[in-house]
Amino acid sequence: AGVDLRVRLGPRGGYLSLPTLGAVRADTGPVELQCHGGELTVRPADGAPFTVRVQQDGATSSADPRWVPLVMLPAVVPGAGPVALDDLDPYRTRGDGAETHGLGGAAQIDDWERKAWIESWSGVEPLLRLGGEHRLTEATVLLRCMVPLGPPPGSGPTGRSAAHCSGTRREAFGAVLSSKPATPAYFASTLVHELQHTKLSALCALVPLHHEDATPRHFAPWRPDPRPFDGLLQGAYSHLALADYWQRFALHARRVAHRDQAWAEHARCRQQVGAVLPVLAGSAALTPEGRTVVNEMITLYHRLEDSPPPTGHLARAEAYVTTAKVIWQQRNDSRRQ
Helix, strand or coil: CCCCEEEEECCECCEEEECCCEEEECCCCCEEEEEECCEEEEECCCCCCEEEEECCCCCEECCCCCEEECEEECCCCCCCCCEEECCCCCCCCCCCCCCCCCCCCECCCCHHHHHHHHHHHHCHHHHHHHCCHHHHHHHHHHCCEEEEECCCCCCCCCCCCCCCCEECCCCCCCEEEEECCCCHHHHHHHHHHHHHHHHHHHHHHHCCCECCCCCCCECCCCCCCCECHHHHHHHHHHHHHHHHHHHHHHHHCCCHHHHHHHHHHHHHHHHHHHHHHHHHHCCCCECHHHHHHHHHHHHHHHHHHHCCCCHHHHHHHHHHHHHHHHHHHHHHHHHHC
16 A cells, blocks of 8 residues: 555464565564565564565565565556465455355465466466456456465365355455366456455445345345345346356357357356346335446346357256255245244
8 A cells, every 4th residue: 555554463373474465484473564665674573674675566575585475476467466366364264254155265375286376367368358358457457366265165076065166355355265266267257256246345335235134035046045135236246247258258269168168157147147136126225326236237137138148058047047946945944944
């Protein structure tokens, strides 16, 4: 933020982590930090002070071995800032109920995994561009930090859950939490999905969109549990963006396999959104601003019909949503009894 500071902090597990910047190796504490003019002076309790240079784009450098910099993913587009891959902060998923939300725990990645992240990241830019220049702009402007997660609970050869998970934190604007995406295409779609939550959360912090309560009562085809109205709005907003992204991907994909996969993802997301839009539109608790957002979502939803998916994909997506609702009703009816 470019703000001068002077603070004393205690290390944890031999490190004092500074989210999105790096960490100080320190066995005892506290550590005094003073930042002025882009230079961070570190005064550990058990050693001589040293300095860390903090550039405007967030990259750091220091000749002192006690400083552990973060891996920096290259800029999404030339001229933009790099994106931190923060696997050092010990508190990065603390208190968020990760398992409750189907997320994996915090993961510290090794050299092989870093290479896999960087390799997948290198293919993101052209795939985001396939989804429209606005998707590339969103990632360039909004994304500041990727936080690696482990695979979701229950995943693996004998698990029941998905092999990938991702999320955002309302109090950590610009950060996306994610397990390692399997392909650049899914990396790009993860960014599309999560940055919608980032945008809508920022909007909600500026102006209320509804006055519904927080009771989890609504069916959402992308979740097994009942959702509060706000969660339904967030999920529909992000899945609508995914439906738009995958449709554009399908229309521009050159390989038949890629096109087929994209149509399947588009059809599923579109049907999921279509199942909940009537609930959002029918709410009497929407504010004028919230009504504007929902009306624009409905407009985009109908615009997607101009390029429908192949019939087979649409039929499978309809069956998927119908089955999800039946299972949801059975599960939640049994819980009420």
